[in-house]
Amino acid sequence: MIIEENKGYVAKKVRVIDGLGRDILYLLSNRSMSISEIARELGKSEQLISYYINKKIIDFIETVRVDGKVKYRAYKAYYDIINEKEDFFYHKTERKNLEPFIRDGFLDCIIVVGSPIPHGPFSASSRDLHYVGFLASYLGRFFDRTKYDDFIRLDIDVNRENLLKENLILIGGPVANYITYRINTSLKVRFLQEYNWDIYSDFTGKRYSDELVSLIANINNPFDGEKRIVLLAGKRALGTKIAIKYFIYNNFDLSRDFYIVINGVDEDSDGKPEKIIELERYIE
Template sequence: MVQRWLVEETPQGTIGREVQIIDRPDRIGALSSPLAWKILHELAKAPDYPNALASRLKVHEQKVYYHARRLQAAGLLEVVREEPKRGAAARFLAPTAEAFAIVLKGRGTPMTSPMLPHAGIVTQFLEEFSHDGRFAGSIVVGSPYTHGPFNTTSRDSPYAVELGFFLGRLFGLPKGLVVRLDTEVKAQGAEKEDLILVGGPVANIITMDLNPHLAVNFDWKQVWRMESSRTRKPYSDEQVGLIAKVRSPWNAAKTIVLLSGLHAVGTMAAILGLTRFAEDVLDGYTPGEDFYRVVAGQDRDGDGRLDAVSILE
């Protein structure tokens, strides 16, 4: 069964309800009786068993049993628990979703989600990572074990949790795991799928392999810095982060999104820019073209944590 979310604006605030799509006409038939309709609404208030529900509705229990069986067969009601009642097991019923809907064929109307104001912008930016509404690709983080030419462990990886919370509001989960270690991707080949890389070239060896192909890249030969071949500007502040989207140099049919920084705090700035300030950060993005945005993290409320970004390039 296909499930979606219904978002309602109420005087008390925004309310979300899980919606189950009714995809067969026989399921609608189970709701054709006014009593069946009333049963569904009553059980949405609180689960109950048919005998007790019949008393609440002041109707014969056989009528309640009849419609309850039809609603169960249609997938609109389910047994949520059993309790002993008068020597028998009473089956408590409840709706299988908080709302039901029929979706007609058509393109629908593009809109911005009230739950995530810039969802449309980010969804377009990450369009290659969506397949039938589910996330398609891998989030690659640096290994927590000592690895790579710098013989280091990743301090950027925990920030992928922030990214994961955000992406979970845009995409459904695929069957397999989404997060992979850089060492794993290195061993199996980075050309096989679309990748979101978290962390700079010291923490993430896939970022290191990608670095020579970037128009804004990391340079550690003289001093640890980021340099743009487009503007010739160098960046050396530890809070500087890079948001980039490029075609994979190993497979032109695949896409790589890079969220990285000169240091771990710079990676956090890049993730913050994408997840909280996408309208500004992604302004000017053109599908099909390489994209680079250099940001600097800011702590405006002085609590020691980044809460804003400024755009440097």
């Protein structure tokens, strides 16, 4: 859980929450919703959602009334989803140049994550939803105003509502995120469907096939050349998690196009990468 203190932001673990619980909390961190609305959004039964609301995630939500109807929302806190071994600390005085995505305390972008229900050309369900909470908590230190109240959106909504001509932060690869799929073939470092979504670089001609390999890219938005896109995507869901962590802990010039290929290294064979290494970096 990310907790604000006088000296900075501290992350503390509170309990293990499974995938559906995280998906529900993700939805409720953006807006208040009823049980039926949550069930419809996630494609689950109302009985199952009610069980999670009243039993499994009750400590993380509160009940509110909207137009006389009972709804739920998540407390303004996020649990630790990046590193299960140790807490995180971010100092309040730390500043990064995140323009044009954040400028003078104004968030001018949409964070786009894949829908948890089957969608897109591969009928895939995203498993990246719960990673967004930590990224949003981190970015939240740098802005107090937003262009959109709902600045975290599902890929299917962004596509349907024609929100492509904005600054976008895309979470997840072309299978999980339909917007990533739409831009993938135009990228100079991209995912190859014919090779089980390996990452291929036009710059070096190398193909990266490790399961923990991931891509961080910053490019002009092909839907509107005045806007930018940041892509944080792994070959697998864990790779996306690694890309988000690397983006948070490092500084980047977001005014310039760049492609960075990274890989997580599991040094003690426990299934969790302890180290992130750069395999390739290109900056225009």
